[in-house]
Amino acid sequence: MDTEILKTSSTIKTVTEKDVKLIVKSCSLNTNAIIENYVIHNASDKMLGFLSDYWKLKVQLLVSEKRLVLSFFIKAISTTNEAKAKMVKDLKLFDKELFFYNVIKRQLEISDMMPWCATLIRALPEAMVFDDLNAKGYQTKNKFERFDQDHTLQALNTLARFHASSIIYEERKSKSLMRKYRINEEFEHYLNRGGYKISDPWYYQCMTGALEAVKKYSKYNNNKDLMDKIDKRWREVWQAALKLSDTNNKRCVICHRDLWNNNILFHYKDVSNTEPDDCVLVDFQAVRYQEPAGDVMLLLYCNLDPIYRENKIYLYLNYYYEQLQRILFEKGIEINDVLKKEMFLTSTEEQRLWGMVVSACLIPQFWLDDSLITTTFGDTENFNQILSKNKGAFIIKMMAMNEGYKSTVMGVFDEIVERYCVK
16 A cells, blocks of 8 residues: 555446446455545556456545555456457366465465465456555566576475465365365366367467477487487377376375466565565466476476576475475474375476476467567467467577577477487
């Protein structure tokens, strides 16, 4: 809250004046609060995410003769891009995320644990209204500056809190029911694969687009025998990655599965923005019940420089496990009773493929200048063409135009080749 004076008013189709009144009411303020004015504007001139429209709402209130300004963040089904809206509706991503916040998250919340995500204030027919994390000092890193040690540790700490919430809930409910309880038995329908299916056009285009780039730019493309081997193995490898997201007899938690730069917001100790003291996650539309190592490996693959990642990987795996152990111990749970360290480390090697393949889906879409992303993916026809029909042509075009893009994206593709196709 602050006391800024709002001098202009605006509106968007998704949010009406009646909605604003309901949003304010949801904040549990004094019932005598009077809305003097409100302003709605684009959350950023950059494209914050690929599947929604994003807005900021500021509401000026008069409460007991004092002026207050409340700040909110709105995530809405797109009204400007039909292809975006169709993908969200076809995959039921809005419904899935709303159910996560309204039902699952409420089950997982632990009163004395630091939050690991934003607070949902109100759901509207085609939008979700959250507290504005930027107004609280949280922000994303520059996506072209890979995470250093401080940011990686902070992100892993938050991820451990998120994962621990699932385990604590399951252990407490198991005790209450006097039988083994797992979240998936209750919420499996909502914790579905989403777009991560070989039959889904988005995932299929990620897979085939990456292979097209490998055929054109891989260092192996002059070796016909190796290229034939890669071509034969490629689909099998991408299908194997999907199987890693299925529930098995190993200990699973609700995983985020979309841990790229813009979904991880940091809070800093001072204005220099160098040392983070907290971190939260946003965008829970890809959640699924999966081994926690899947999220850990995705976070490391999607946000760290590859050489740095491998040099530091055991530091980070040990740190995550120690944080998970500490949080569970504080709640009376011995980690060896739920996830032994050797089992976790074995899982990280298995789930490495998941982290690698999801990064191969995401990095080609976001390792671009923000203005180019906005121009390209903001257009309905381009969005549909690239993500559902011919992603390979887009990736190859970007590689031809930008050597840095080619180096970064081919680094991900080549690691898949070297670890899983040509050995």
